[in-house]
Amino acid sequence: MTDELIRTVNLTKIYGAGEVAVRALDGVNLTVAAGEFLAVMGPSGCGKSTLLNLLGALDRPTSGEVWVAGENLARLKNVDAFRAKTVGFVFQLHNLLPTLTALENVEVPMQGHLSASKRRMRARELLALVGLADRDAALPNQLSGGQRQRVAVARALANSPALLLADEPTGSLDSQSGEEILALLAGLNRTQGTTILIVTHDRRVAQATQRIVRMSDGRIISDHRLDDPLEEDLRTLANSRLGQAILEHNGVALKHLCPDERIALQRLLERLADRG
Amino acid sequence: MILKNLWRRPMRSLLTILGIAIGVATVVSLGAMAEGMIRNYGTVVGLSNDLLVIQANALDPLFSTLDEEMALRIQAVPGVEAVDPGIYTWIATEEMPFFLIFGYPPGSAAAAHYRIVAGKPVTGPKQIALGRRAAESLKKTVDDTVRLYGVPYRIVGIYETGQGMEESGGLVTLADGQEIAQKPRKVSLFQVAVRQKSDINQVKQRIETLDKTLSVNIASEYNAAEQYAGLMQGYAWGIAAVAIIVGGLGMMNAMVMSVLERTREIGTLRALGWRRRQIVMMILGEAVMLSLIGGVVGVAIGVGLTELAASAPGVGAFMEGIYSAGLFAQGLFTAFFLGMIGGAYPAWRAANLLPVESLRYEGGSSADSARRFRLTFGGQALRNLWRRRTRTILSATGIGIGVATLVMLASMSKGIMGQLNLLAGSGSPGNITLMQKKVADLSLSTLDERMVAQIQAMPGVKSVSPFLMGFVMSADMPFFLIGGIDPNSSAMAHYRLVEGRSIARPNEILIGKTAAKNYKVGIGDTLTLYDNRYRIVGLYETGVAYEDGGCIMALREAQRLLNRPRSLSFIFVDVIDPDQVEAVRAALERRFPEAQVSLSSQFAQDTDSQKQLDAMIAVIGGLAMLVGGIVVANTMMMSIYERTREIGTLRALGWPKRRILGQVVQESLWLCLVAGAFGSCFGVITVWGMSRLPFADAIIAVSWDAQTFANAIGIALVVGLLASFYPAWRASRLQPVEALRYE
Structure with a gap:
């Protein structure tokens, strides 16, 4: 692929050693093209946050390679510059600095890279982009949860990163604020072309993206594009307990369906399962 | 539970303990x-x-x-x-600032007190037996020579008496x-x-x-230092109070932090039914456990320090400690x-937390007013300090x-020294002051009349003013x-008469304005000094605190009263041409090698008193700053613990380590x-307050200059820098992943 942004090769991360060693990531191979909007899904402890930390150069792999924007992160010399310029982070808890105003929080990653006046200008642009132009002087505790997360998004975009990493960005928000943030991220991906990787355990969040990578026990178990929403719904159904029951027990649990319907459903699910 | 809570923050507990320990x-x-x-x-x-027979009213045998x-x-x-006559004096040498000299007739019972352990006893002129400690400090042994005021003395023996100070001196013949x-x-x-011990009281x-x-004192009951005891203690x-207050503040600070940090926990305990008292x-x-x-x-540490001080060469004997159970208690x-004091406020605060609110507490309050600090000019640092006002104020x-102590002591020392330079009006350019060389104390200076x-008779000299200085220190007249x-x-012109007339007779004196006010006396009244009555004939003003708090009298009469006939403390020389002052000074120095000849404007700076005062200020100030530094280090540690997540966020956003360090x-x-x-303001106010105390105006002279404040604040900044090193290093070393996960 010409504009490949992320590539991991047999990426493995082991915490601890010996008896208590935990394989958080176990030979993960993932490739992401520039401009993608994807979600990494899975239950807690599946290794999705570890993957995010490795992609953001917050942590180093035990073995394997991780390339982001042409840089081998295991051999990175200036980690700080990479964090500041190549990636942007949005955390579950906004993690804004409580003593700084919204505008100043957005300026933080630009300190040491841009002059004060340029920082201020850029921060204002970004706040306008996330729809908070009028709240620039507010302190974090004067903003709602959704507004704080929008400031955090603006902060992540400060140095125009090639990659935006978001760890459960809607995790601490009510459903309406959560949808607003997802719409904001989708809009950024569409209009600015920013590559966005969201880590989540929430199916609805994942469905707002274009590609879903499912993980379990440190491995990728499925990776597919969301070209057809109907297909995704069926896939969800196939993975559900109901779907599993139909596939494994040949429909014995579905007595109240007529035979034709049962056969049709079973055939559909089998085909989906084959495609994997 | 208490121990576990303390163990949770070992660094903080350690620093707090250290702060208290230094005070103790x-x-x-x-x-x-x-x-x-x-x-x-x-x-x-x-x-x-x-x-033991000494001069009545003498402060101790040294002044007798x-x-x-x-x-x-x-x-x-x-x-x-x-009857054994004896001489007792102190001189200052290069190696020993306080070298004690005892003079007793050879072979007398008094001389036998100095038990010779090497060599032989003193039997004739220009022989000296050194105390064991003095020999060690001077690195001399039997048959070496020591020079006292330039005169060589042959060391004939080394003695011991079992008393550290005595062993820091030397024994010579009475005549020497x-x-x-x-x-x-x-x-x-x-x-x-005494012939019959039972007659001792009658004799x-x-x-x-x-x-x-x-x-006359009974030897077994005698203690010359009794009158000093209270003063010294x-x-x-x-x-110690300075160190204690600072240590206590550190303790309060640590406990307030501990309470804030555990707000949720305390809320939980309250919700689970714990009483306030618990x-x-x-x-x-x-708090009590820590302290x-x-x-x-x-x-x-105290015992260790005392032992260390006592083994210091030269002056160790003066710092030998005596421990008692009472002292440890x-x-x-x-x-x-x-x-108790340091824990009281935090405990009160903890007990008054509302369970509902404390359960909701997330740490890191931020007031609107924090915004008043612009982001530039260290605004972020100031806001972080503002965020925890109680802690900031305490630290x-x-x-x-510490700064106040330094400012206070330095300004008072400068004041006193500055005034010493003005003694008897000698401070003007073209004046030279002579005193005896190498005396341990100014009041011991003796020059031949x-x-x-x-x-x-020397060329270039305009006038010469002799001066004899003495003190009364008693309960009624402190200084x-x-x-x-x-x-x-x-020199008489220096004592500007504001009332009355000058001295005409030996029994007449002039007193300073401050003295007149403090002792409520005026012209025509009499003043009793060492059992001699003097009539006050005039009041003068000089602007020098201790001159205005004392009196002047005719030189002959002062020599008689202080029993120092034909001797002087200082000689002030006024030269004809101020440009030639250095030449005259050099000539005087050549002519009188036994005298220390200084330009009057820097006379005080040349004395040992100045050096001792400076050393004392350095010790006290250093102590206060040490404890203060520990408090600051503790505060910064707490501050970075509290902001671990924030620091993790900043690192994740690409802030380099040195930026975190810098912050x-x-x-x-x-x-x-x-x-x-x-602290500087507080120091100024305290000195002002102290100078308003009764009699203080006769001693305290204050001199404010920018240097004093610059020094004190400079030292505070150095302390701040040193105290922040470890916390800053810790902060910069935080792993972003772990810091972000920190609760």
Whole structure:
């Protein structure tokens, strides 16, 4: 692929050693093209946050390679510059600095890279982009949860990163604020072309993206594009307990369906399962 | 539970303990030294006989002067077996700032007190036996020579007495002692042996009635330092108090932090039904536990410091400590007290937390007013300090007290020294001051009166003013300077008469305005000094605090009153051409090698008193700053613990380590700068308050200059820098992943 942004090769991360060693990531191979909007899904402890930390150069792999924007992160010399310029982070808890105003929080990653006046200008642009132009002087505790997360998004975009990493960005928000943030991220991906990787355990969040990578026990178990929403719904159904029951027990649990319907459903699910 | 809570933050507990320990160590070591000084100094004259006779009203034997012939009169008193005259003085040498000289007739009972352990006893002129400690300090042994005021003395023996201060001196013959002390035909004391021990009280009374200038003491009951005891203990406590207050603030700070950090926990405990009293007991328990550990550590450090000081070459004997159970109890009680006081406010705060609110607490309050600091000019650091105002105020007070102490002491020292330069109006350009070389104390300076005429005849000299200085220090007159001055000399112009007339007769004196006010006397009244009555004929003003708090009288009369005939303390020389002052000074120095010749404007700076004062200020200020530094380090540690997630976020956003490092250092520097500014103000106010105390205006002279403040604030900044190193390093080393996960 010409504009490949992320590539991991047999990426493995082991915490601890010996008896208590935990394989958080176990030979993960993932490739992401520039401009993608994807979600990494899975239950807690599946290794999705570890993957995010490795992609953001917050942590180093035990073995394997991780390339982001042409840089081998295991051999990175200036980690700080990479964090500041190549990636942007949005955390579950906004993690804004409580003593700084919204505008100043957005300026933080630009300190040491841009002059004060340029920082201020850029921060204002970004706040306008996330729809908070009028709240620039507010302190974090004067903003709602959704507004704080929008400031955090603006902060992540400060140095125009090639990659935006978001760890459960809607995790601490009510459903309406959560949808607003997802719409904001989708809009950024569409209009600015920013590559966005969201880590989540929430199916609805994942469905707002274009590609879903499912993980379990440190491995990728499925990776597919969301070209057809109907297909995704069926896939969800196939993975559900109901779907599993139909596939494994040949429909014995579905007595109240007529035979034709049962056969049709079973055939559909089998085909989906084959495609994997 | 209490121990677990303390163990949760080992670094903070450690720093808090250290803060307390230093306070306690100060109490213990200064207390032990004061006790040792009182006990050692009190018996330093080498008491070996039944009675000790010294000059009445003399502060101690060092200042006592009696006529040698008095021995014959005492010998004639019924019941007296033997009389040993003795000389006792201090001189300063390069190696030993306080070298004690004892002069006794060879072979006398008093001389036998100095038990020779090497060589042989002193038998003739220009021989000296050195005390064991003095020999060690001077690195001399038998058959070497030492020079005292340029005169070589052969070391014939080394003695021991079992008393540290005595062993820091040397024994010479009485005649040599008189020469060294510049007291021809005079002695400091008589040691009297009584024929029948049971008659001792009658003999004492008989000698006392001989002459009213005599003070007779029973040797076994004698302690010269009794009158100093209170002063010295007060002094020790004063210094210790600074360390204690700062340590206590550190304790309060640590406990407030601990409470804030555990707000949720305390809320949970309250929700689970804990009573307020239980919460208070828990927090107080933690505070007392910390302070008691600090107390024990402090006692150990205190003993260690005292032992270290006592083994210092040259001056060690003056710092030998004497420990008592009471002293240790005092140290531990101090610690306990600090724990209770330091824990009280945090405990009250913890107990008054509303369960509902504390459960909702997330840490990191931020007031709107935080916005007043712009992001530039260290705004972020200032906001972080503002975020935790209580903590900031407590730690700023800690370091501020240190700064205040430095400002206070330095300004008072400069004031006193500055005034010394103005003594008898000598401070104007073209003036030279002469005093005896190498004396341990200004008041011990002795010059021969005949020098005045010799100097007068030298080229370039305009006028010469002799000056004899003495003091009264008693309960009624805490500090009263007696100046003996030639009424016809040019120095007389310095004492500007504001009322009355000048001195015409020996029994007339002029007193300073401050003295008139303090002792409520005026023209026509009489003043009694050492049992002599003087009529006040005039009031003067000089602008020099201790001159205005004392009196002046005719030189002859002062010499008689202070029993220092034909001797002077200082000679002030006025030159004809101020441009030639250096040449005249050099000529005087060549002509009188025994004298220290200084330009009057820097006379005080040349004295040992200045060096001692500076050393003392350095010790006290250093102590206060050390404890203050620990408090600041503790605060910065707490600050970074609390902001671990924030630091993780900043690292994730690409802030390099040195930026984080810089921010923590900046925060510490701001803290110390603010503290330095407030501390300076506090110092100024305290000095002003002290100078308003009764009689203080006769002693305290203050000199403010920018240098003092710059020094104090500069030191505070250095402390801030040092104290922030470890926390800043810790902060910069935080792994972003772990910091982000930190709760």
